[in-house]
Amino acid sequence: MTGRSTDAILSWALGHDMDLIATTSPREAIERELTVAGAAGAADSLALWERATAGVDTEEGMRTTANNLGVGLWDPPDGNSWLAWMAWYGERLREAVEDPTTILSPDAVPEWPYPWKVRDSAAVSADSLRHAVRVLTARHREEVRDWLADPDAGTRLHLVGDVGALVGQAVRRAPLPGRDVVASGVETTRAAVVLRRLAAAEAGPAWEVAAVHAAEPWEHPSAASWRRELPALTSFLGGWFNAADLIDEPDWNERQALRAEPVAFLDRVAAEVPRLLARSDLDLPAAVEALGCYAEPPHLRRWLGWLAWRIQRFDWG
DSSP states (O other): OOOOSSOHHHHHHHSSOGGGGTTSOHHHHHHHHHHHHHHHHHHHHHHHHHHHHTTOOSHHHHHHHHHHHTOOOSSOSSSSOHHHHHHHHHHHHHHHHHOGGGSOOTTSSOOSSOOOEEEEEEESOHHHHHHHHHHHHHHTHHHHHHHHHOTTSOSEEEEEEEOSSOOEEEEEEOSSTTSOOEEEEEEESEEEEEEEEEEEETTEEEEEEEEEEEOOSOOOTTHHHHHHHOHHHHHHHHHHSSTTTOOSSHHHHHHHHHHHSOHHHHHHHHHHHHHHHTSOTTHHHHHHHHTTOOEEOTTHHHHHHHHHHHHHHSOOO
8 A cells, every 4th residue: 555645546536527538437547557556556556545535425525535535526537426426436436456357458448538420411502401300300200209209218319311402421530539520421311310308397398409401311220220220229328419410429319318308317327228239340340330420439339338337337317
């Protein structure tokens, strides 16, 4: 034991404002520092964690403890409880000490900062987007009705298809931080529309348009069947990671979704992730695109696995 009072793993992973690590999740940041620290460093951090957290049983007390150990955040890194998150962190340290094979190899997670592959959209006009909304909501009328009738189906619904008129350009950004370099753009008559559920009124539940944009002019032959098989992931990825809503730091899209969606829906998302990950490395990126996700990290499979873990391990409501 070194006698230090600041945890090197926590301070390096989360010792600054979240916007400085916005292309990664807190779990990923911890795993990266565990890779650097190794089992010996994890043992030091575990001893420090045990001493610092002993007898701390309130949220405010655990927040102070985490900040004293080097975390630079006011809100919990994951979920809504400092007690729950710090309990997990202690469990992860103990696991790393008892079984060092659980520590990732240096090449398991790309060096940060790393670029996400990002798709984008450029519309012809507002009229072209309104036309897309009219066509797709009419074509998918029954799907919209069923979604509204199911309160556990999520706050967003993603629809995509050809609308018979030019919508705009589907854009691919160069895989560089900042999304400021256009790699390609192609005209398309396909569009994506995201509906947002409104609170029930006297006339019953209703929706508004959350996003609408040009979509790729072609897609994988299995795309429609993938969307039917994975409706919750389509609503989650297409609803929150679409071209209109995507920001430069995709982790913020994920955090917003986890905090906004009902627990029952998030459970559906987590349950579908293993079925998505059953795809081959060749088909997985195409499947994620088919579900409406416009961002892809270089470690796509691990990112999706950690999404399910975040949902299942923590309370977000």
